[in-house]
Amino acid sequence: xxxxxxxxxxxxxxxxxxxxxxxxxxxxxxxxxxxxxxxxxxxxxxxxxxxxxxxxxxxxxxxxxxxxxxxxxxxxxxxxxxxxxxxxxxxxxxxxxxxxxxxxxxxxxxxxxxxxxxxxxxxxxxxxxxxxxxxxxxxxxxxxxxxxxxxxxxxxxxxxxxxxxxxxxxxxxxxxxxxxxxxxxxxxxxxxxxxxxxxxxxxxxxxxxxxxxxxxxxxxxxxxxxxxxxxxxxxxxxxxxxxxxxxxxxxxxxxxxxxxxxxxxxxxxxxxxxxxxxxxxxxxxxxxxxxxxxxxxxxxxxxxxxxxxxxxxxxxxxxxxxxxxxxxxxxxxxxxxxxxxxxxxxxxxxxxxxxxxxxxxxxxxxxxxxxxxxxxxxxxxxxxxxxxxxxxxxxxxxxxxxxxxxxxxxxxxxxxxxxxxxxxxxxxxxxxxxxxxxxxxxxxxxxxxx
Ligand SMILES: Cc1ncc(COP(=O)(O)O)c(C=O)c1O
Numbered sequence: 001x002x003x004x005x006x007x008x009x010x011x012x013x014x015x016x017x018x019x020x021x022x023x024x025x026x027x028x029x030x031x032x033x034x035x036x037x038x039x040x041x042x043x044x045x046x047x048x049x050x051x052x053x054x055x056x057x058x059x060x061x062x063x064x065x066x067x068x069x070x071x072x073x074x075x076x077x078x079x080x081x082x083x084x085x086x087x088x089x090x091x092x093x094x095x096x097x098x099x100x101x102x103x104x105x106x107x108x109x110x111x112x113x114x115x116x117x118x119x120x121x122x123x124x125x126x127x128x129x130x131x132x133x134x135x136x137x138x139x140x141x142x143x144x145x146x147x148x149x150x151x152x153x154x155x156x157x158x159x160x161x162x163x164x165x166x167x168x169x170x171x172x173x174x175x176x177x178x179x180x181x182x183x184x185x186x187x188x189x190x191x192x193x194x195x196x197x198x199x200x201x202x203x204x205x206x207x208x209x210x211x212x213x214x215x216x217x218x219x220x221x222x223x224x225x226x227x228x229x230x231x232x233x234x235x236x237x238x239x240x241x242x243x244x245x246x247x248x249x250x251x252x253x254x255x256x257x258x259x260x261x262x263x264x265x266x267x268x269x270x271x272x273x274x275x276x277x278x279x280x281x282x283x284x285x286x287x288x289x290x291x292x293x294x295x296x297x298x299x300x301x302x303x304x305x306x307x308x309x310x311x312x313x314x315x316x317x318x319x320x321x322x323x324x325x326x327x328x329x330x331x332x333x334x335x336x337x338x339x340x341x342x343x344x345x346x347x348x349x350x351x352x353x354x355x356x357x358x359x360x361x362x363x364x365x366x367x368x369x370x371x372x373x374x375x376x377x378x379x380x381x382x383x384x385x386x387x388x389x390x391x392x393x394x395x396x397x398x399x400x401x402x403x404x405x406x407x408x409x410x411x412x413x414x415x416x417x418x419x420x421x422x423x424x425x426x427x428x429x430x431x432x433x434x435x436x437x438x439x440x441x442x443x444x445x446x447x448x449x450x
Pocket of ligand 1: 207
């Protein structure tokens with residue numbers, strides 16, 4: 001039987017009335033339509049919630065790793081200076097990601113600090129950066145006494161808007177930090193072209209983007225250096241941990257030295273009495289062992305996340321006011337550290353996003369509202385008005401920074417973004433149907449939320 005084409009509104013109406021499956025000749029359950037969707041009362045208003053089971057937990061552990069960790073523990077060889085595991089992890093991670101070299105670090109933050117340092121970001125410099133990100137991305141720029149200059153986001157892609165980069169460059173700009181937020185690849189050709197034209201360094205913040213791909217290549221291998229985080233919530237987790245990927249031995253040797261108290265490494269030579277600048281940002285052996293055990297699963301897990309995310313995209317875009325993210329030009333594989341979409345409240349009787357989030361949580365679907373408008377947060381003003389910054393940057397530069405710190409695309413994104421945690425994407429198809437059904441049910445009953 002040929003299915004009769006329905007308008008989007010008819011689909012929603014039919015879905016909520018529970019007749020869609022039968023109209024098309026499918027059994028009701030084949031669309032994953034939960035019978036609870038027919039209930040008029042939302043869970044937030046006292047109805048029965050849609051998702052009653054649990055969601056996959058995070059992180060997981062692999063029992064096969066326990067013996068190796070115990071042996072390392074008993075050996076007393078806990079740091080990279082007298083153990084082999086950190087170097088082994090570096091080799092395996094570089095291979096997995098398609099990079100020439102990897103340097104493991106204590107965290108994503110210390111990876112970024114090291115990368116900025118070695119690529120020459122210094123006090124008084126300016127660094128272009130995505131505003132829709134975790135706080136660490138711009139905190140590390142402050143740690144070098146440089147000025148983060150936010151480039152507006154494209155609300156459709158959730159990413160830096162490449163068209164707006166060039167307009168923010170000044171004679172003090174030295175680098176760009178594009179962020180593959182939520183594991184969604186940035187349009188790196190556009191970023192690299194601007195960087196090349198203006199002689200800028202590119203440091204990819206790939207802290208949420210393990211195995212994401214841009215034109216078939218892994219994110220974090222496309223700029224001068226790429227930085228990763230292995231903190232507890234991450235797809236590759238070790239409690240804490242980080243890495244830098246790079247293809248240039250000269251640069252990577254200097255990264256190694258800097259993260260290891262300035263001890264010269266590889267091609268570096270130290271004149272007697274002339275030690276190098278450096279910090280202790282080393283990864284420890286236990287972190288490397290945990291990471292190697294997690295590496296056995298990450299590709300398979302990412303496949304499951306991707307399949308579920310694409311399924312959600314397909315289903316959710318049918319609901320008025322729900323807009324899944326649009327991949328940037330050249331993005332070939334996203335890895336969904338969070339699953340993002342935009343909530344257009346005007347389609348939901350102007351129900352505020354916070355109320356929508358509460359209603360969704362009440363249905364048993366954990367969710368969050370994404371990042372806030374961080375370009376306007378108090379931390380930035382605190383730094384810009386500090387004694388050091390007022391010495392390093394002229395009054396007129398700081399005044400202009402404040403005037404230009406208007407990011408309408410990012411404001412819109414922050415107002416509309418909704419996200420689901422990555423571990424939810426490891427759930428079953430029935431779990432994904434619960435998400436779709438919960439949002440459909442809220443849409444159908446939106447009047448009761450006003
Ligand atoms: C986008 C981004 N950048 C940087 C970091 C910093 O990484 P870490 O927490 O490992 O220091 C994170 C970690 O959450 C992140 O998500």
